[in-house]
């Protein structure tokens with residue numbers, strides 16, 4: 576298990592809600608699709624990392640700060656030999672590299688250079704290590720996880736790991752036989768709480784309550800659900816999966832809070848958010864069990880325990 580697990584990024588969760596509940600422009604739809612693709616690539620990479628045999632600590636998805644500058648690391652792997660930082664790309668199709676720039680083959684359009692991204696992350700991490708008082712070596716790699724990815728004229732020794740090189744790359748890491756020492760564990764413990772989730776709504780389209788379709792959304796496939804069994808379970812006719820209503824209600828309260836952080840979670844607000852598919856008495860019962868109640872009577876609202 577990773578020392579720091581990967582959570583779905585905040586802006587992806589936001590976009591997911593908006594994609595289900597309102598009409599997105601073509602541009603936003605394609606942005607959303609590329610975020611989903613990127614995230615899926617990272618999750619796939621996580622499953623490769625879980626198979627590592629050498630002693631290691633993995634910290635996923637770190638948003639860090641050094642001297643007022645933000646930087647992000649998709650995956651940080653700590654081994655006895657080095658720190659490894661990975662930038663994970665889920666590009667598909669044919670690309671080529673020319674004059675230190677990367678292009679998509681079909682359109683010949685330049686794409687954002689992953690080498691630039693990883694070099695920035697490396698230099699920022701080096702500064703942070705300095706600041707924290709650690710002297711650990713850093714190796715950086717860009718990993719292309721999609722089997723349908725080809726890169727022509729890939730620069731040699733640039734740290735690009737193409738799909739066909741993944742196995743040999745990880746067998747090289749697995750050859751590290753030294754054990755982690757106190758410094759590595761201390762470093763992992765110190766850097767983990769430095770992660771600050773990115774809550775900015777950069778690139779998320781404008782939305783407001785009245786633009787959003789109300790209702791219960793299936794956890795698994797994103798369809799709207801209107802079928803319930805025994806008042807305890809909801810059932811999705813699109814994907815045939817079930818979820819306990821208590822989980823569904825909490826999930827929708829979380830979604831509501833994310834979209835409208837200034838609003839209070841009340842029984843009636845969430846009943847309306849779920850398009851009155853769940854009785855307020857049921858919602859109140861679930862909230863009383865799982866959330867922290869504040870205020871009394873008709874001013875009662877709920878908060879999540881942190």
Ligand SMILES: [Zn+2]
Nearest residue numbers: 793796811814
């Ligand atoms: Zn479903």
